[in-house]
Amino acid sequence: MLPDLVDAVGAEHVVAGDDPAVADLCADEALGVPAGKPAYVVWPADRDEVAAVVRAARAAGASVTARGAGTGLSGAATPDDGAVLVSFARMDRILEVDPVDAVAVVQPGVSLEALDAAAGEHGLTYPVHPGEQSASLGGTVATNAGGMRAVRYGVTRAHVLGLEAVLADGSLVRTGGRLAKVSAGYDLTQLLVGSEGTLALVTEVIVRLHPALPCRRTVLAPFSSAQAVTGAVARVVGAGLAPSVCEYLDGPTMRAICDNAGLALGLPEGLLDADHLLVELAGRRQERVDEDAEELAEVLGSLGAAEVFDLPAGSARRLVEAREKAFWAVKAAGADEVVDLVVPRSAMATFLSRARAAGGTHGARVLGCGHAGDGNVHLAVFQPDPERLAATLHDVFAAGIALGGAVSGEHGVGRAKAHQLAAFGDPVALDVLRRVRGAMDPDGTLNPGCSIR
Amino acid sequence: MLPDLVDAVGAEHVVAGDDPAVADLCADEALGVPAGKPAYVVWPADRDEVAAVVRAARAAGASVTARGAGTGLSGAATPDDGAVLVSFARMDRILEVDPVDAVAVVQPGVSLEALDAAAGEHGLTYPVHPGEQSASLGGTVATNAGGMRAVRYGVTRAHVLGLEAVLADGSLVRTGGRLAKVSAGYDLTQLLVGSEGTLALVTEVIVRLHPALPCRRTVLAPFSSAQAVTGAVARVVGAGLAPSVCEYLDGPTMRAICDNAGLALGLPEGLLDADHLLVELAGRRQERVDEDAEELAEVLGSLGAAEVFDLPAGSARRLVEAREKAFWAVKAAGADEVVDLVVPRSAMATFLSRARAAGGTHGARVLGCGHAGDGNVHLAVFQPDPERLAATLHDVFAAGIALGGAVSGEHGVGRAKAHQLAAFGDPVALDVLRRVRGAMDPDGTLNPGCSIR
Numbered sequence: 001m002l003p004d005l006v007d008a009v010g011a012e013h014v015v016a017g018d019d020p021a022v023a024d025l026c027a028d029e030a031l032g033v034p035a036g037k038p039a040y041v042v043w044p045a046d047r048d049e050v051a052a053v054v055r056a057a058r059a060a061g062a063s064v065t066a067r068g069a070g071t072g073l074s075g076a077a078t079p080d081d082g083a084v085l086v087s088f089a090r091m092d093r094i095l096e097v098d099p100v101d102a103v104a105v106v107q108p109g110v111s112l113e114a115l116d117a118a119a120g121e122h123g124l125t126y127p128v129h130p131g132e133q134s135a136s137l138g139g140t141v142a143t144n145a146g147g148m149r150a151v152r153y154g155v156t157r158a159h160v161l162g163l164e165a166v167l168a169d170g171s172l173v174r175t176g177g178r179l180a181k182v183s184a185g186y187d188l189t190q191l192l193v194g195s196e197g198t199l200a201l202v203t204e205v206i207v208r209l210h211p212a213l214p215c216r217r218t219v220l221a222p223f224s225s226a227q228a229v230t231g232a233v234a235r236v237v238g239a240g241l242a243p244s245v246c247e248y249l250d251g252p253t254m255r256a257i258c259d260n261a262g263l264a265l266g267l268p269e270g271l272l273d274a275d276h277l278l279v280e281l282a283g284r285r286q287e288r289v290d291e292d293a294e295e296l297a298e299v300l301g302s303l304g305a306a307e308v309f310d311l312p313a314g315s316a317r318r319l320v321e322a323r324e325k326a327f328w329a330v331k332a333a334g335a336d337e338v339v340d341l342v343v344p345r346s347a348m349a350t351f352l353s354r355a356r357a358a359g360g361t362h363g364a365r366v367l368g369c370g371h372a373g374d375g376n377v378h379l380a381v382f383q384p385d386p387e388r389l390a391a392t393l394h395d396v397f398a399a400g401i402a403l404g405g406a407v408s409g410e411h412g413v414g415r416a417k418a419h420q421l422a423a424f425g426d427p428v429a430l431d432v433l434r435r436v437r438g439a440m441d442p443d444g445t446l447n448p449g450c451s452i453r
Numbered sequence: 454m455l456p457d458l459v460d461a462v463g464a465e466h467v468v469a470g471d472d473p474a475v476a477d478l479c480a481d482e483a484l485g486v487p488a489g490k491p492a493y494v495v496w497p498a499d500r501d502e503v504a505a506v507v508r509a510a511r512a513a514g515a516s517v518t519a520r521g522a523g524t525g526l527s528g529a530a531t532p533d534d535g536a537v538l539v540s541f542a543r544m545d546r547i548l549e550v551d552p553v554d555a556v557a558v559v560q561p562g563v564s565l566e567a568l569d570a571a572a573g574e575h576g577l578t579y580p581v582h583p584g585e586q587s588a589s590l591g592g593t594v595a596t597n598a599g600g601m602r603a604v605r606y607g608v609t610r611a612h613v614l615g616l617e618a619v620l621a622d623g624s625l626v627r628t629g630g631r632l633a634k635v636s637a638g639y640d641l642t643q644l645l646v647g648s649e650g651t652l653a654l655v656t657e658v659i660v661r662l663h664p665a666l667p668c669r670r671t672v673l674a675p676f677s678s679a680q681a682v683t684g685a686v687a688r689v690v691g692a693g694l695a696p697s698v699c700e701y702l703d704g705p706t707m708r709a710i711c712d713n714a715g716l717a718l719g720l721p722e723g724l725l726d727a728d729h730l731l732v733e734l735a736g737r738r739q740e741r742v743d744e745d746a747e748e749l750a751e752v753l754g755s756l757g758a759a760e761v762f763d764l765p766a767g768s769a770r771r772l773v774e775a776r777e778k779a780f781w782a783v784k785a786a787g788a789d790e791v792v793d794l795v796v797p798r799s800a801m802a803t804f805l806s807r808a809r810a811a812g813g814t815h816g817a818r819v820l821g822c823g824h825a826g827d828g829n830v831h832l833a834v835f836q837p838d839p840e841r842l843a844a845t846l847h848d849v850f851a852a853g854i855a856l857g858g859a860v861s862g863e864h865g866v867g868r869a870k871a872h873q874l875a876a877f878g879d880p881v882a883l884d885v886l887r888r889v890r891g892a893m894d895p896d897g898t899l900n901p902g903c904s905i906r
Contacts, residue, residue: 100687100799101828123691144636155634157643158611173881177857178797180827181608183597183647184859185866185874185905186886190610190643194636211693234553238576240664240737284693288741344631346553374633375554404630406637413638421638428626432893433639439892440885452638 004056005042005084013043017085025067025085026078029327030416031337033075038065038085045090047164047172047203054201055170057084058445065447066197068108068139071132073327073338074414076143076196080449086201088138094118095204102209103161103178108138108202115207124209127153127244130410131324138202144194146410148324151237151373152244152282155410157193159208165192165200168441178206191436196412197447199440213244213282217293218316221305222267222274226250226349226368229277232303233345233372236279239299241292245280246373247323248348253330253369253380260329261322265315271306277372280320326369330380335367336389337381341400342409345375351403355379358395362388366396376409397424413451422453457509458495458537466496470538478520478538479531482780483869484790486528491518491538498543500617500625500656507654508623510537511898518900519650521561521592524585526780526791527867529596529649533902539654541591547571548657555662556614556631561591561655568660577662580606580697583863584777591655597647599863601777604690604826605697605735608863610646612661618645618653621894631659644889649865650900652893666697666735670746671769673718674758675727679703679802679821682730685756686798686825689732692752694745698733699826700776701801706783706822706833713782714775718768724759730825733773779822783833788820789842790834794853795862798828804856808832811848815841819849829862850877866904875906 005014015022017038027035039062044050057064065079067087079085092109099122106115113133115126128140130147139145141163146155153159162176176182176189192200223229229248236243249257251273258265258272265272279296283289297308311319322329327338343351352368355377359366364383370376379396383389397407401424407413413421422430433452458467468475470491480488492515497503510517518532520540532538545562552575559568566586569579581593583600592598594616599608606612615629629635629642645653676682682701689696702710704726711718711725718725732749736742750761764772775782780791796804805821808830812819817836823829832849836842850860854877860866866874875883886905 098799099691101797102687102691103797144640146634146636150634154611155636157640158607167881167885171881173885174879175882177859179795179857179859179862180798181599181603181829181862182795182859183599183608183863183865184861184870185878185883186648186652186889187597187610187643187646188882188886190640191889193640195639199639211691213693234555238552238555238664240666342632342635344554344556345633346551376634404632406630406632406635408637409632409634410636412636417637425638426627428620428624429628429641430638432620432626433641435892436639436644436889439888 001056001060001062004059005040005053008052008056009042009044009049015041017041025070025087028070028072028075028077030073030075030414033078033415036079036083037081038079038083041085041087043087043090047166050086050201050203051166051170051172053084053086054166058443063448064445066138066142066201068136069111069134071135072139072143072414073411074416076412076414076450077139078415088136097122099124101178103206104209105204105206106137107204108136110137111135112140119209120212123212125212126207127210128156128159129324131327137205141193141202141205142196143412146376148245148247148371151246151371152242153210157190160189160193160205161208162206163189163192163202164204165202167200168443168445173200176206194412196414196451198437198451199446213284215284215286215289216280216282217289218280218311219293219296220309220311221277221300222271222307223277223305224274226275226352228304229275229372230346230349232277232300235299235303236296237373241281241296243279243373244282245278245320247278247369248372249276249278249323249369250367252367253326256329256333257322257326260332261318263318263322274306278319278323330367334382335380336383337393339379339381339396340408340411341405342376343400343403343405347403348372348375348377351377351400354399355396358399359392361395362392364388364392374409415449418451418453454509454513454515457512458493458506461505461509462495462497462502468494470494478523478540481523481525481528481530483526483528483867486531486868489532489536490534491532491536494538494540496540496543500619503539503654503656504619504623504625506537506539507619511896516901517898519591519595519654521589522564522587524588525592525596525867526864527869529865529867529903530592531868541589550575552577554631556659557662558657558659559590560657561589563590564588565593572662573665576665578665579660580663581609581612582777584780590658594646594655594658595649596865599829601698601700601824604699604824605695606663610643613642613646613658614661615659616642616645616655617657618655620653621896621898626653629659647865649867649904651890651904652899666737668737668739668742669733669735670742671733671764672746672749673762673764674730674753675724675760676730676758677727679728679805681757682728682825683799683802685730685753688752688756689749690826694734694749696732696826697735698731698773700731700822701825702729702731702776702822703820705820706779709782709786710775710779713778713785714771716771716775727759731772731776783820787835788833789836790846792832792834792849793861793864794858795829796853796856796858800856801825801828801830804830804853807852808849811852812845814848815845817841817845827862868902871904871906
């Protein structure tokens with residue numbers, strides 16, 4: 001296989017998988033997913049090189065795993081042993097930002113930060129903020145990444161208008177376009193988004209951009225229970241306030257992220273341990289945002305918020321950033337697993353309560369925060385014993401599924417949750433998706449250990 | 454097959470396909486698609502009866518076509534000869550409107566009008582308005598229907614959160630849920646939306662609702678060219694005005710729809726024949742909508758609008774309704790075909806110009822209107838000679854595809870555009886989608902004459 005890979009990308013862009021220089025590339029940020037042992041790591045420069053790599057690997061019976069920035073939380077970028085690991089680090093160009101059609105055309109190795117900055121030069125924004133702006137476009141397309149702004153703008157899926165990708169047989173496919181809408185056959189774009197490199201390797205992405213909203217107000221409201229927060233979220237969203245951030249944080253998580261960020265909000269001591277709702281409003285005109293913030297404060301006050309803190313811009317920005325980094329805070333605090341379940345918005349508090357009860361049964365500490373507007377709950381689970389951790393996770397997932405939830409809201413399935421998806425997904429749907437996968441990759445070349453199995 | 458169908462739905466809900474009573478059910482509203490000759494028409498009452506019908510048809514080697522309200526424009530509800538035509542007219546219940554999660558759960562036979570009215574009782578709206586509010590939810594899911602409000606809210610695809618459906622083998626599958634977002638395996642919901650009854654028969658739909666926006670202002674601006682309208686659209690959308698309607702109408706179309714609706718706008722005679730931009734703004738507070746309407750008028754004036762008419766509420770409503778009925782106006786005027794191409798928003802005027810030139814070459818009259826904010830152009834083509842009509846359409850489609858377009862923006866492929874999709878779609882993508890179809894329906898039971906072939 002090595003000569004073919006060298007032919008494909010050039011000798012200087014192939015490294016053996018056991019070279020210590022590539023050790024950091026053999027895993028992503030998922031807790032509990034061990035690093036893979038790829039045969040080779042390659043850095044293609046363009047679509048043709050990606051196609052040649054896939055053909056070379058397939059001919060040799062090796063699998064292929066795509067890797068963006070490696071910031072994923074489910075192990076989708078962790079290669080199978082013996083795989084060819086394809087880094088998109090060299091395919092990192094923003095090919096075009098088009099303010100007339102409000103789209104950008106980018107290579108998969110572009111970071112969210114770079115894309116958003118380029119869009120900003122035209123008064124536009126790419127509003128997918130999954131908590132790590134160094135994430136690559138390709139990685140976020142593969143995992144259908146979400147984040148805090150999804151409550152207003154939707155997840156990655158809502159922004160991908162077209163793709164260019166290499167299929168398992170090395171052929172190049174183009175889907176969608178610079179088109180706001182399309183109804184011309186099954187939507188292959190949408191099938192590829194969230195498929196975690198198991199159906200194709202994305203080589204180019206056309207995304208929708210939005211007008212930037214320069215004016216903001218951010219409000220923090222401590223409540224006496226998660227149930228009260230859940231009720232408030234429905235009212236805030238239902239009132240049409242269209243928050244750009246609508247986050248739940250329990251007391252310990254709030255304390256952890258403030259500690260981690262060195263952030264002192266100046267809350268009265270007792271209130272820091274409350275159940276918090278953090279809401280950001282954004283708009284084109286400051287006076288409207290201010291007026292909405294007053295309406296928001298009234299709604300939250302009437303629903304039993306202990307206080308409604310109107311955060312100064314600096315504190316607001318730092319708190320939102322600290323919340324985005326919550327994963328790192330709980331990782332630093334020694335969390336053994338981070339759960340990314342999604343449930344109906346109205347069921348968030350019930351789910352949290354049942355998850356904590358499951359933790360209690362198995363001696364695990366369970367902290368929570370979440371994208372409250374979307375019902376997407378992130379739980380940090382502290383239980384170092386592997387068996388008791390597994391038992392806790394089983395009960396937590398079962399509780400979420402029983403409430404109508406799904407095993408991942410935004411981190412994806414990857415390797416970390418493939419067995420939970422198999423256990424808790426609709427069996428008929430899984431059978432269909434296995435057949436779809438088989439039809440698109442009959443030899444199991446693309447990321448075989450990942451996603452639908 | 455008849456005894457099995459009678460077993461499935463009861464004798465009173467099966468009628469032979471050649472019974473004159475069902476003649477109206479054997480076609481939809483697509484121009485140029487002849488009525489099919491189904492073996493039987495059946496009216497199942499629930500998911501289990503749908504499954505039994507599919508099993509009975511498959512066992513007999515007959516195909517199955519689903520039919521909603523029959524308002525489709527591409528022949529997707531027109532059965533193959535010998536098919537079992539499944540009417541969803543009896544499955545027309547709104548099972549739930551949930552204002553807390555802002556979702557509705559409906560059977561496929563529910564009309565858009567009924568759903569929007571039920572949502573309205575909770576201060577919510579289902580904003581998919583494809584021009585015919587008697588359309589069924591199931592039909593709009595099958596075709597991924599769009600319409601005028603898509604510029605603000607997105608098409609049907611953006612609103613479907615979960616499905617229950619019967620697969621080709623009669624098994625029942627459930628996808629998604631009351632979940633604002635999900636990243637748990639390939640998105641089967643999105644694969645089924647727009648698949649026109651070729652992958653599954655939908656038996657239940659979970660849709661997202663939005664807060665209703667009670668305040669409106671509507672502006673009509675005649676320009677001297679379609680190019681000027683296209684330029685204005687980019688500015689209106691780019692300014693963040695988030696129009697709820699953003700329509701282009703050429704002079705003849707404006708005249709036809711006003712005549713058809715008996716609507717006198719009182720425009721100076723010369724201006725009626727201009728290229729028109731119709732923009733509706735909607736919001737929660739009238740003073741903001743008024744302020745935005747003033748900003749809009751300034752923008753349009755600065756871009757060369759001959760006038761900016763602030764339409765009184767009654768005229769505005771009637772004009773928007775008349776535009777929604779444009780298909781009927783051009784049908785009444787004798788149009789031989791209606792084209793539904795989508796191109797990049799910025800390419801709309803160029804496409805219109807090339808389409809008219811193609812009409813000139815083949816002696817066809819080509820009128821146009823379109824969802825300008827989405828680049829979705831509807832052309833009425835007048836050319837009674839079948840060969841010259843076909844030549845015109847070929848050149849029109851080729852022009853749209855050359856500009857980066859797709860063969861359908863919102864009407865779907867159905868039978869009417871299956872050959873255009875085959876001719877103009879990405880061949881690798883079509884091959885993939887054929888394999889997906891084969892994996893899900895290996896015997897070709899579901900609507901075989903339709904969509905990807």
